[in-house]
Structure formats: C-alpha cells, structure tokens
Amino acid sequence: MTVRTQVSRFIAFFFRSLLWSLNLLLVLYTALAYWLLQSMPTEHWLSGMIMISIPVAWGLNLLFVFFWLTSRPWRSWLSGLVLVIGMILFGPRTFVWNSPVDPTGNAVPFRVFSYNVQGFGYTDDQVNYPESSPKVRRVANYVLRYEAPIKCLQEFYNSVALKDYDLITRFRQSGYVYSVLLHPELATARNGPIGAAIFSTYPIVSSGREPFSGFNGIVWANIKIGTDTICVINVHLKSMGIRVGKVLRQDELTGVKHETRGVLSALRSGFISRREQVRRVEEYIRSSRYPVVVTGDHxxxxxxxxxxxxxQTLPNSFETSGRGFGFTYNRLPGFIRIDHQFYDPELHILNFETLNYVSYSDHYPIVGTYKLK
Incomplete structure (x- = not known):
C-alpha cells in the first residue's frame, strides 16, 4: 500500500468520523427540541428558538440518512429513527390530508375568513397619486367578494382620502354592516392604520378590543347566528422579525452579520412578547360564555x-380538517405556517383551507367552515 493511498484512507476516515460526530450532536439536539415541545418544561425564549428549528433539524437528519446510505448504511438508522419519532409526535401539525365534511342537521354552517392584508399595499404615494393604487383595488375587491359572512383581517388600513381605501364604507355597502376595529378612532382618518378588524353580516351583540402596539392586538365579537351565538377572536401577535430576503440581498459579509443579528434580536423580542400576549388570548377564551373560534396572524x-x-386549549382547525402543509407565509423562507385557527369542541369543523393561490399579501388567507353541534 502506497503512502498516497494510506493518506487518502486516513482523510476519508477522518471526515467520516467528523460527520458521524456531527450526526450524533444533531440527534441529541433534535431530541432536546422534541422534549422541549412535547413537555413544555420552560417557556424561555431560548427554548422557543430551539423548538422552531425542528423542521431545519429534520432536513439535516434527512441529509445524513441519504449520505450514510451511500457509504455506511448501518449508520443511517439513527437519523431515520429520529425522523420517524418526529412524525409520530408532531406529524399532524406538519402535514395532514383531510376531506371536507358535508353539513348535516339543521344548524347553519358559517365560514370564518382570515387574512393579513399587509395594509392593502398602502403607501404614501397612493394618497398623493390615487391612480397609482391598482393593487389595492385587486386585493380589496377579492376580500370584499369572497363568500364568507365573517371576515377577520389583520393589518387593516382605511383612508377616507381615497375612494379605494375607504374600506369601512365599502364593507358596509357590501353587506358587512357590523364591525369591530382595533383602533376605531382612526376610522375617519386620512391615514388609518387600524390593525385587526372583524366584519360580519351577522349581528354583533357585544365586542371588545385590546391593542398591544401598532398593528398588533386582539379584537373579539359575540356574533348571533340564527338563535345561537358564537365568539370570534381575531388576533395579531408580535411579528417574528424574520427577514431572510434582507440577509440574502447583502453583498458584503458585514451586512450579512448585521442583518442576521437583527433577525436574532427580533426573534428573541418576539418570543418574549408573544409568550405574554397568548396568555391574554387564553383569558378571553376562558371568559367567553359562547363557543369560540380564534383566528389570525399568530x-x-x-x-x-x-x-x-x-x-392545549382548543383543537387546531388545520390539523382536524386541513390538507397538505398549509404554509401561510408568502415570503422567504416560505415553508412556515404562522396563521392559524382554533375552534371550540362545541363546534363541528367541516372544512379548512389555506388559499395559497392568493398572493396579494405577504400572507395567504385561511378560511374555516364550522357549524354548531
């Protein structure tokens, strides 16, 4: 055996050993993430960072499975086992394939439509140059014409300065005469970043709101459907701060580092804020006298x-009646689901859809069809 052959074998052995060590570390990391999510021993922001990385860990484990199958097949079982356990534990919240249920009985089915409309594409130019607002006409017309008696919007914007943007009036003219606004004082403003809003063709018998900051907050409405009443809670929790596109657009390493630090800082701040905000949502659920549907941009x-x-509080509509992966974010990284609906067990869910062909905003609309038992 020549020296060159010996050196080549040593290098190959070294890199296989290094990769096996990294594989073991990845398996331990993935197991830690599973434990944190399954047991919820802590709600610290760092554990939140580990938990949301589960899909990334799955992808890396899958790469290791393919790599070892081509060189050391017996080593592929470890990452393969981790993936199987992950699918058993968290499969329903990742991928489902349910069929719509035909309504039966006398109860009236109702749809809850939810959409982060990204301000309908509002810019200051559209106030100064009204002819520059074709996007708002498209997205507003779509939202107004979609057949659902209850519509929950996030990042809702209204401006009495532009006919296209006088959306509260347009909703009322379209039959949605009942509404709840996160910032009702801006309903008649020239620039009105109202935030979360609920519009309904059914009567709203009582309602409330709780602003957090900016667009973020909670609005709720007790809505009378026939002889029954339900409570719809529309939430918009603090942003994740993920701007992968800004990181990828940087030409220099310094810019990449700066943007990456910004993303990590925003993630940390978001975890802490949403942890407190979801407790407020839980309080509204507990205090409701009526069956609850929670929807929005979480x-x-x-x-x-x-x-x-x-x-743990309510069943998730996507898991019960959705199809596919249900990704709702229309920007990089693109494979995340951050808009959700949860429903009271006193309701039957008939269908849940993610309308991923509607690309007006940086989110896709979601819609659930329910009926009272």
Whole structure:
C-alpha cells in the first residue's frame, strides 16, 4: 500500500468520523427540541428558538440518512429513527390530508375568513397619486367578494382620502354592516392604520378590543347566528422579525452579520412578547360564555410555545380538517405556517383551507367552515 493511498484512507476516515460526530450532536439536539415541545418544561425564549428549528433539524437528519446510505448504511438508522419519532409526535401539525365534511342537521354552517392584508399595499404615494393604487383595488375587491359572512383581517388600513381605501364604507355597502376595529378612532382618518378588524353580516351583540402596539392586538365579537351565538377572536401577535430576503440581498459579509443579528434580536423580542400576549388570548377564551373560534396572524409556527399553549386549549382547525402543509407565509423562507385557527369542541369543523393561490399579501388567507353541534 502506497503512502498516497494510506493518506487518502486516513482523510476519508477522518471526515467520516467528523460527520458521524456531527450526526450524533444533531440527534441529541433534535431530541432536546422534541422534549422541549412535547413537555413544555420552560417557556424561555431560548427554548422557543430551539423548538422552531425542528423542521431545519429534520432536513439535516434527512441529509445524513441519504449520505450514510451511500457509504455506511448501518449508520443511517439513527437519523431515520429520529425522523420517524418526529412524525409520530408532531406529524399532524406538519402535514395532514383531510376531506371536507358535508353539513348535516339543521344548524347553519358559517365560514370564518382570515387574512393579513399587509395594509392593502398602502403607501404614501397612493394618497398623493390615487391612480397609482391598482393593487389595492385587486386585493380589496377579492376580500370584499369572497363568500364568507365573517371576515377577520389583520393589518387593516382605511383612508377616507381615497375612494379605494375607504374600506369601512365599502364593507358596509357590501353587506358587512357590523364591525369591530382595533383602533376605531382612526376610522375617519386620512391615514388609518387600524390593525385587526372583524366584519360580519351577522349581528354583533357585544365586542371588545385590546391593542398591544401598532398593528398588533386582539379584537373579539359575540356574533348571533340564527338563535345561537358564537365568539370570534381575531388576533395579531408580535411579528417574528424574520427577514431572510434582507440577509440574502447583502453583498458584503458585514451586512450579512448585521442583518442576521437583527433577525436574532427580533426573534428573541418576539418570543418574549408573544409568550405574554397568548396568555391574554387564553383569558378571553376562558371568559367567553359562547363557543369560540380564534383566528389570525399568530406569527408563530406549529413548533412554538404560542401554538402549543393554544393547542392545549382548543383543537387546531388545520390539523382536524386541513390538507397538505398549509404554509401561510408568502415570503422567504416560505415553508412556515404562522396563521392559524382554533375552534371550540362545541363546534363541528367541516372544512379548512389555506388559499395559497392568493398572493396579494405577504400572507395567504385561511378560511374555516364550522357549524354548531
């Protein structure tokens, strides 16, 4: 055996050993993430960072499975086992394939439509140059015409200075005469970042709101449907702060580092804020006299403290009646689901859809169809 052959074998052995060590560390990390999400021993922001990385850990484990199958097949079982356990534990919140249920009985089915409309594409130019607002006409017309008696919007914007943007009036003219606004004092403003809003063709018998900051907050409405009443809670929790596109657009390493630090800082701040905000949502659920539907932009993935707390309180509509992966974020990284609906067990869910062909905003609309038992 030549020296060159010996050196080549040593290098190959070294890199296989290094990769095996990294594989073991990845398996331990993935197991830690599973334990944190399944048991919820702590709600610290750092544990939240670990939990939301579960899909990334799955992807890396899958790469290791393929790599070892081509070189050391017996080593592929470890990451393979981790993936199987993950699918058993968290499969329903990741991928489902349910069929719509036909309504039966006398109860009237009703749809709850939810959409982060990203301000309908509002910019200051559109106040100064009204002809520059074709986007708002498209998205507003879509939202107004979609057939659902209850519509919950996040980042709702209204401006009496532009006919296209006088959306509260347009909703009322379209039959949605009942509404709840997070910032009602801005309903007649020239620039009105109202935030969360509920519009209904059914009577709203009582309602409330709780602003957090900016667009973020909670609005709720007790809505009378026939002889019954339900409570709809529309939430918009603090943003995740993920701006992957800004990181990728940086030409220099310094810019990448700066943007990455900004993303991590925003993630930390978001975890802390949403952890407190979801407790307020839980209080509204507990205090409701009526069956509850919670919908909106939760800004957290299915592998998070917010989602797990909500999931322990109410069933998730996507898991029960959705199809596919249900990704709702229309920007990079693109494979996350951060808009959710949860429903009271006193309701039957008939169908749940993610309308991922509607690309007007940085979110996709979601819609659930329910009926009272």
């Amino acid at each position: 800004n957290d993935t299915p592998y998070s403290v917010v989602y797990e707390r909500m999931r």
